[in-house]
Amino acid sequence: MERIRWLYGFLACILIAILLAPLQIMAQGEFRTSDQPLVYYIPVEQEVERGLEAFLQRSLDSAVEEGADHIVLEINTPGGRVDAAGNMARALRETDIPITAYVIDQALSAGAYIALNADEIVMAPGSTMGSAAVIDSAGNAADEKAQSYWLAEMRNAAEYNDRDPKYALAMADRSIEIPELDISNEELLTLTASQALEVNYAEAIASNRAELLEHLQIDNAFEQEMEVSFAEKLARFVTNPLIIPILLSIGSLGLVLELYSPGFGVPGIMGISALLLFFFGHLIAGFAGYEAMILFIAGFLLILIEVFMPGFGLFGILGIAGMIGGMLLASFSTAWMLVSLGISAVVTTVVAIITFRYFGSRGPWKKMILTESTSSEKGYITNETRQELVGLIGQSLTPLRPSGSGLFGEERLDVVSEGGYIEQGRKIKVVSTSGSRIVVRETDE
Structure with missing residues (x-):
């Protein structure tokens, strides 16, 4: 009865919480009425990459x-x-809902390009927008072809909302002078909030959301803020181009080391975790489907079959092709994935060689690899060697062809002749012993 009362009490607490939840939400003003306009806030923060695009x-x-x-x-x-900024701009243009870019701190480079593709730009006091030169992965200015493409994109973004394109071009090209803003040809254009308002690159300056809504003439708005989930934060980190080769290197190195260690331990867990992170991030970001992971797993299983059931290399080749194919399907850039795979292959080979050559018998690796051997010095003896028999003289009890029996004192022993045939009843002398092997020769002593 006592347990039943506790159960009813627990269920009653749950019911009360369910009934009170709507009242609490109403108290917080979370219910939207039919006449309230809905304003959606979307944060565009940190680096512009494929995770942010998703x-x-x-x-x-x-x-x-x-x-x-x-x-x-x-x-x-x-x-x-x-590329991510271009896809984001395309998504903005394809959306029928009015979009305002609210620059709360800085909208530089690809951020400026995204802002220009919005229907309207509002900047906070002290914020900046511009400095949009395109650079390569090494931090150097991109080639002429990439520069030409980017300048065309910046021009199109400015003209999309009837803005003077010369300011957008000056953000990406140092050779363009803007004398009215005192911008020389030695620096890229970066607009402050007041400058952007002056040259019609911003419609207003707003210190907070309330001032922003006042400018947009939206009264009694129901405000909804999108938040980046933990999975999306993880996906943004994992899909970073600099992180991908690191994950692949850890994954491949862990699996290689696991093949040379008994059981399943730290290297295997490390390798599988890195590869799962890779696929998880690309699945969440929308770059990969489950078919990519299935193909990768199938390739890995084929490699295991090749290791334990050799098939003239066929399973191994198919397995490697399957794993590489799965990664290529999961990637947002085939070229970068091939580069990442090359980097991971080099890192795995170098680290594996160094590990097995210089640390194979030290530290934790000593416990993974069997290095001990049996020897008579350590007490491992299969047959006792009787050194005291060497020099004894006896008689052959049987013909030695070359093996037979000999009598030494009162002890009968199995012997083998050093050379050829020895007749029965001849004197023989022990010349050496090794385990159970006793070697004799005929003597006249």
């Missing part, structure tokens, strides 16, 4: 599904990948 696309889809009346991009980014 998050923006999800946020835009969510805003459309919930019938948002206005979308606000809260931009604070130093820039990032040109």
Whole structure:
């Protein structure tokens, strides 16, 4: 009875919590009335890359599904990948809901390009926008072809909302002078909030969301803020181009070391975890489907079959092809994935050689690899060697062809002649012993 009362009490608490939840939400003003305009805030923060692109696309889809009346991009980014920025700009243009780019701190490089593709730009006091030169992965200026493409994109973004393109071009090209803003040809254009307002690259300056909504003439708005989930944060980290070769190197190195260690231990866990992180991040970011992971697992199983059941290399070749194919399917850039695979192959080979050559018998590796051997010095004896028999003289009890029996004192022993045939009844002398082997020769002594 006591347990039943506790159960009823627990269920009652749950029921009360369910009933009170709507009242608490109403108290916090979380219910949207039918006449309230819905404003969607989407943070565009940190580096512009494919993970942020996936998050923006999800946020835009969510805003459309919930019938948002206005979308606000809260931009604070130093820039990032040109390809990701291009896809994000395309998604903004394809959205029918009005979009305002609210620069709360900085919209540099790809961030400036994204802001220019919004329907309207509002900047916070002290914020900046510009400095949009395209650079390669090494931090150097990109080649002429890439520069030409980027300048065309910046021009199109400016003209998309009837802005003077010369300012957008000056953000990406040092050779363009803007005398009215005292910008020489030695630096890229970066607009402050007041400068952007002056040259019509911003419609207003707003210190906070309330001032922003006042400028947008949206009253009594229901504000909905999109948040980056933990999975998306992890996906953004994992899909970073600099992280991909590191993950692949850890994964391949862990699996290689696991093949040379007994059981399943730290190297295997390390390798599988790194590869799972790789696929998880690319799945969440929307770059890969489950078919990529299935192909990779199938390739790994084929390699295991080759290791334990050799098949003239066929399973191994198919396994390697399957694993590489799975990674290529999961990648957002085939070229970069091939580079990452090359880097991981070199790192794995070098580290594995160093590990097995210089640390194979030290530290934890000593416990993984059997280095001990049996020897008579350590007490491992299969047959006792009787050294005291050497020099004894006896008689052959049987013919030695070359093996037979000999009598030494009162002890009968199995012997073998040193050379050829020895007749029965001849004197023989022990010349050497090794384990159970006793070697004799005929003597006249």
